[in-house]
Amino acid sequence: xxxKDLKKTESFNAFMNGLWRDHPIFSLxxxxxxxxxxxxxxxxxxxxxxxxxxxxxxxxxIISSLRNLVPMRVRIxxxxxxxxxxxxxVDKFLKAYFPTIxxxxxxxxxxxxxxxxxxxxxxxxYIQNKLGKSVMDALGNGxxxxxxxxxxxxxxxxxxxxxxxxxxxMPEGFTPWVVxxxxxxxxxxxxxxxxxxxTITGMESK
Amino acid sequence: xxxxxxTVFAAAVLTHNMALTYLLGMxxxxxxxxxxxTASGMGIAVVFVVTLTAIINWPIYNLILVPTGTELIxxxxxxxxxxxxxxxxxxxxxxxxxxxxxxxxxxxxxxxVNCIVLAVSLFMVIREYNYLTTVVFAFGxxxxxxxxxxxxxxxxxxLRLIADIPKGMTGPGIIMVILGIIALSFLGFAGVVNx
Numbered sequence: 001x002x003x004k005d006l007k008k009t010e011s012f013n014a015f016m017n018g019l020w021r022d023h024p025i026f027s028l029x030x031x032x033x034x035x036x037x038x039x040x041x042x043x044x045x046x047x048x049x050x051x052x053x054x055x056x057x058x059x060x061x062i063i064s065s066l067r068n069l070v071p072m073r074v075r076i077x078x079x080x081x082x083x084x085x086x087x088x089x090v091d092k093f094l095k096a097y098f099p100t101i102x103x104x105x106x107x108x109x110x111x112x113x114x115x116x117x118x119x120x121x122x123x124x125x126y127i128q129n130k131l132g133k134s135v136m137d138a139l140g141n142g143x144x145x146x147x148x149x150x151x152x153x154x155x156x157x158x159x160x161x162x163x164x165x166x167x168x169x170m171p172e173g174f175t176p177w178v179v180x181x182x183x184x185x186x187x188x189x190x191x192x193x194x195x196x197x198x199t200i201t202g203m204e205s206k
Numbered sequence: 207x208x209x210x211x212x213t214v215f216a217a218a219v220l221t222h223n224m225a226l227t228y229l230l231g232m233x234x235x236x237x238x239x240x241x242x243x244t245a246s247g248m249g250i251a252v253v254f255v256v257t258l259t260a261i262i263n264w265p266i267y268n269l270i271l272v273p274t275g276t277e278l279i280x281x282x283x284x285x286x287x288x289x290x291x292x293x294x295x296x297x298x299x300x301x302x303x304x305x306x307x308x309x310x311x312x313x314x315x316x317x318x319v320n321c322i323v324l325a326v327s328l329f330m331v332i333r334e335y336n337y338l339t340t341v342v343f344a345f346g347x348x349x350x351x352x353x354x355x356x357x358x359x360x361x362x363x364x365l366r367l368i369a370d371i372p373k374g375m376t377g378p379g380i381i382m383v384i385l386g387i388i389a390l391s392f393l394g395f396a397g398v399v400n401x
Contacts (some may be wrong), residue, residue, distance in 0.1 A: 036229040080289060084282040091281075107328040113285055114321045116233055182393070183227050187386030191379050198374035 014133050015140040036186045042165050045153035047101045049146025051090040058086040060138035063126040079122045087112045155189050156180050211342045216399045218346030224322050225354035226389040231322040236378045245359030249352030251313040259288050260344030263327045284327045292318050
């Protein structure tokens with residue numbers, strides 16, 4: 001299969017839509033809740049991104065496999081219980097293997113449950129589509145989310161602490177912009193990010 | 207005791223504001239902060255639901271989950287309690303207070319997936335608050351969040367009339383800038399209370 005053929009397949013389209021075209025933060029700006037507060041350090045952003053990607057994949061797997069068995073009326077509660085169960089796994093995993101990260105992200109891991117992306121994708125996509133397509137969509141959305149969060153975190157950590165992933169990269173004598181490490185910094189960087197990405201993709205405002 | 211409660215309340219509203227310090231509950235900011243009316247409707251609904259779920263969740267966690275050693279599943283329990291109580295409030299309102307339902311009933315389903323409802327319950331567990339403190343903290347957090355969304359909505363409403371906002375910045379972009387500036391000004395409260 002050449003790349004040209006690949007581009008026509010449904011799975012590839014589902015993946016690309018998640019990663020770039022229908023990107024959660026680019027266009028829908030959902031899922032911001034749990035994203036912003038952990039974006040002051042790159043390692044936190046990566047951990048959070050990995051957590052969300054895992055939960056998305058697992059939810060896609062479960063919901064898509066059960067789509068013909070779940071009665072329409074109880075589907076929302078099915079999503080919630082599925083998502084919450086996998087969030088518990090992520091939380092315990094971080095606590096066991098990355099205790100420092102777990103401590104600094106604190107309650108935000110639990111808040112993956114209310115992340116609009118996962119619930120939104122489950123309702124809009126996984127409940128109606130086949131397993132393969134759903135998993136690709138989940139992978140695309142998860143990576144897109146991780147990418148956005150990491151970009152914001154790189155800017156904030158670089159300016160707020162002068163480091164990236166804990167390594168000092170700024171020259172000596174650099175004064176950290178304290179505000180970047182605090183809440184207002186997150187808002188300003190996200191605003192700039194939205195502005196730049198919208199200008200590049202030429203998206204209309206809704 | 208009264209002083210502790212006052213400190214917790216002031217911290218939740220001013221220095222540790224859910225929206226401006228913990229950056230929680232951002233979805234409604236983007237979708238609802240276009241008019242002051244909808245923003246305050248959502249605010250009232252949030253204050254009500256957040257306080258109610260904290261009142262229900264604290265006994266469930268401390269009197270049922272902890273003694274039976276099943277704290278592991280508290281995420282699942284909390285989210286189901288939240289979803290169920292929102293549903294219940296909606297049904298009660300529809301039956302007994304139709305005007306109230308018409309005014310902010312449409313916001314209730316949205317609240318289930320609003321992070322601050324779950325966040326308040328999670329903070330309550332992490333900080334090991336007692337019952338009374340939890341209720342005050344929940345109420346204060348919701349009031350703080352409401353203040354933030356009302357300010358943003360008021361500014362946004364005027365801004366949309368007069369300002370010449372760059373094309374890519376309209377909508378969510380400009381809301382983030384407004385939030386950033388308000389968060390900066392709320393930093394001025396730092397040191398008023400210490401948690």
